Amino acid sequence: MATPIQISLPSTGEEEWQATREPLMSGWLTQGPKVAEFERGFKARHKVRHALATSNCTTGLHLILVALGIGPGDEVIVPAFTWVATANVVVYCGATPVFADVDRATNNIDADDVRRKVTSRTKAVIAVHLFGLCADMDALRAALPENIPIVEDAACAAGASYKGGEAGALGIAAAFSFHPRKSITTGEGGMVTSNDDELVQTIDMLRNHGASVSEEQRHHGPRPYLLPDFNLLGFNYRMTDLQGAVGVVQLSKLDQFISERQKWAEYYREHLNGIPWLRLPIFPNTGTHAWQAFVTYVDPALAPKARNDIMEELKEAGIATRPGTHAVHMLGYYRERFGTSSDDCPGARDCDANTMAIPLHNRMEKADYDRVIQALRSF
Structure with missing residues (x-):
């Protein structure tokens, strides 16, 4: 029998293998210089001011919603045809997911149905760029009141674009996935992008337990023996430097x-x-x-x-x-x-x-x- 043809296989090899040597030899395995390098490259490629690496896309989406202040009593509109994580992150916040239908031709969220689903409790819409095709962001924006932000679930959309704008820079913030079924991979892993400085500052703290400075900043600072302040209830949603090293190589091939x-x-x-x-x-x-x-x-x-x-x-x-x-x-x-x-x-x-x-x-x-x-x- 002929060799089976898999639905997807990550394209990794010697370069990715060698990239892990530096963090392994340096001893810096958690979020550090390689993650920072990956973030710089990713934001440059996607023409956005900020990129923050996370443990996966789901945690990235969760961070965005938490930073937006979404909680009990709120509604977030999500497409009904998507991976379950898109709706799960809304429930994690104690909010209610409201399902909008999708266009059978594009598989993406139907802006007309979104318009019908908006209520006084709607606090955000998550637009999924399903399978790598950007949602119709213009139609979606026109269907919404100005005060309702659009969050991009760009899990499948690294390198995609829409009317001259890059995925990741089309809404208030976006989350990408680097799962092995995606175009580029770090095993597990994600990235949050945004042009909103204040939102990014909050997300940066939230992904690291709510710490006022990162581990790398503290260790390289004048008093590494002092713990940072914690003014937010955060999470451990960081990416490792091993993943960051692989991500740098994969991004160069995107x-x-x-x-x-x-x-x-x-x-x-x-x-x-x-x-x-x-x-x-x-x-x-x-x-x-x-x-x-x-x-x-x-x-x-x-x-x-x-x-x-x-x-x-x-x-x-x-x-x-x-x-x-x-x-x-x-x-x-x-x-x-x-x-x-x-x-x-x-x-x-x-x-x-x-x-x-x-x-x-x-x-x-x-x-x-x-x-x-x-x-x-x-x-």
Whole structure:
């Protein structure tokens, strides 16, 4: 049997391995100079004033909401079709997630439904740039009162752009993910970006237990033996310097990785375009798609088999697939706690049932893409 084609594989190697030597040999393993270097590079690449590394994207989103003062009695609008963490961080704050539907064509939040969901208790909207395609930020901003901030869940969107602006600089703040399924990885890891100086100052303290200065600042200061002041109830949401060292190397490859993914996304479009039951993802003309994943839509009215049966046959052929993500309002916890129903967000419900991600990553070769194309065309 041919070698299985994975849905995703991180593109790491000798450079990343060697990058970990410096923190290992120096003894500085927690957040330190390599994390700071990664932060500087990331904010420069995404054209934003501040970048703060975190333990993962979820903790980054949590920090943003806490810094915005969101708590019990507040509502935060989130897309219903996303990874569960987008809604979870709202619950962590004691606030209520309000689910807005998504556009079946883009998988991103529907601005018209957001407008319908705004109440006097709405304190923020989280816009997810799903699979690397930026949400329609102009439409979303037009749907909201000026005082309601937009937070970007840019987990999938490192290197993406929208109408000349970089992901991470399109809302009041953003959180990115460096999970191995993302374009660049540090294993686990995240990054918060923002142009809001005051908000960033608060987030910086919150990620480090609420300390008034970081560990690196204290150890390099005149009196390292004195502990900092703690005026906030913070968290331990820091990134390690081992991860930061890997992140520096991965970031240097980001544009190359996106360029390669764009090339093969176009190849898929060219060779899969004639399959009537398979709708291909949007190729935007308003910016750069980061192509974290290539997520198709299996039309149940035209498909020769149910999506899950197609996925099973592809698995037997050695080709991994996955649903795009899930409809959070249909998950057990949210149904039981908030009384949500699948029909509340029909677009998200349909995307949950019919989306199918096919392999796209930087360790695939032409022969792999041709195998996937041949397998899909054989149905």
